[in-house]
Amino acid sequence: MASVKFNDNWVGRLKNEDAEVRDSALDELREFLIRGLSRSLNNHYGNRKFNPEDIVQDALIKILDKIDTFEHRSRFTTWAMTIATRVGISELRRRHCQDLSLEGISGDESLRIELPDTEQQPAGQAMDRQVVLQRLRELIESALSAKQKFAIRGLLEGLPIEVIADRTDSNRNAVYKLVHDARVKLKEGFQQSGMAAEDITAILAGGE
Amino acid sequence: MALSNDQIDSLIGMVTSVASDELDCDGCFGRIAEFAEYHLASKEIPEAMKVVQRHLEQCLCCKDEFNALMKGLEAIDSD
Numbered sequence: 001m002a003s004v005k006f007n008d009n010w011v012g013r014l015k016n017e018d019a020e021v022r023d024s025a026l027d028e029l030r031e032f033l034i035r036g037l038s039r040s041l042n043n044h045y046g047n048r049k050f051n052p053e054d055i056v057q058d059a060l061i062k063i064l065d066k067i068d069t070f071e072h073r074s075r076f077t078t079w080a081m082t083i084a085t086r087v088g089i090s091e092l093r094r095r096h097c098q099d100l101s102l103e104g105i106s107g108d109e110s111l112r113i114e115l116p117d118t119e120q121q122p123a124g125q126a127m128d129r130q131v132v133l134q135r136l137r138e139l140i141e142s143a144l145s146a147k148q149k150f151a152i153r154g155l156l157e158g159l160p161i162e163v164i165a166d167r168t169d170s171n172r173n174a175v176y177k178l179v180h181d182a183r184v185k186l187k188e189g190f191q192q193s194g195m196a197a198e199d200i201t202a203i204l205a206g207g208e
Numbered sequence: 209m210a211l212s213n214d215q216i217d218s219l220i221g222m223v224t225s226v227a228s229d230e231l232d233c234d235g236c237f238g239r240i241a242e243f244a245e246y247h248l249a250s251k252e253i254p255e256a257m258k259v260v261q262r263h264l265e266q267c268l269c270c271k272d273e274f275n276a277l278m279k280g281l282e283a284i285d286s287d
């Protein structure tokens with residue numbers, strides 16, 4: 001299936017010289033997307049009221065705008081639905097999260113790690129965990145920027161990346177990259193201290 | 209407020225699982241329709257598409273959108 005090309009004729013119809021052909025394809029696509037979104041976004045984000053027709057209208061503009069980037073690696077309708085779904089969920093997500101306060105997770109405290117009191121615990125595994133956490137704490141302070149700490153804390157609080165991006169005047173892909181770079185820095189920091197990822201995973205699994 | 213133990217474990221999971229060939233959100237979005245076709249056809253995900261799977265495991269936003277996408281497409285298929 002890797003090399004399969006999906007050759008439906010949607011692109012030809014949507015870009016047809018004949019306005020009647022174009023309009024009829026557009027109506028058909030609109031109806032398909034409304035049907036899909038009515039099911040997929042129903043009950044999403046706490047059953048927020050949404051009007052699929054408005055979302056589809058915005059999505060159609062994006063779809064037509066990007067139509068030349070469609071590579072026939074899926075059915076056209078599947079590709080179009082990915083765009084419409086993203087438009088719809090982004091909108092619902094923004095409405096759902098607009099009242100959330102991020103105040104409690106900003107500033108220097110955003111990735112604070114309190115080390116557990118090991119005096120009450122048996123030596124060995126608990127101690128190993130202590131060493132990992134101590135190193136993690138040092139690496140967070142020395143290697144991460146305030147933005148990286150804030151973004152990671154947001155994710156750990158269960159916030160969607162898109163919401164973190166909105167609140168930091170950034171965009172979703174930039175936030176993903178920011179967090180990815182932070183993860184790489186922390187991983188490399190551990191490696192430089194002689195702690196490989198597998199060792200850390202084993203230590204933490206053993207400590208449970 | 210300090211991180212909870214669960215959050216610390218999640219953070220360490222994010223660190224130990226990071227891979228150099230990870231897709232970002234745009235990269236994932238660019239391949240998600242193709243990925244969805246494998247799911248809709250109940251076909252095995254080829255090795256080259258596993259980066260998409262790994263991104264979905266890391267990214268709440270993309271995962272959420274993929275789940276909604278599948279819900280919509282499956283509902284249409286079964287009409």
Ligand SMILES: [Zn+2]
Nearest residue numbers: 232233267270
């Ligand atoms: Zn993503």
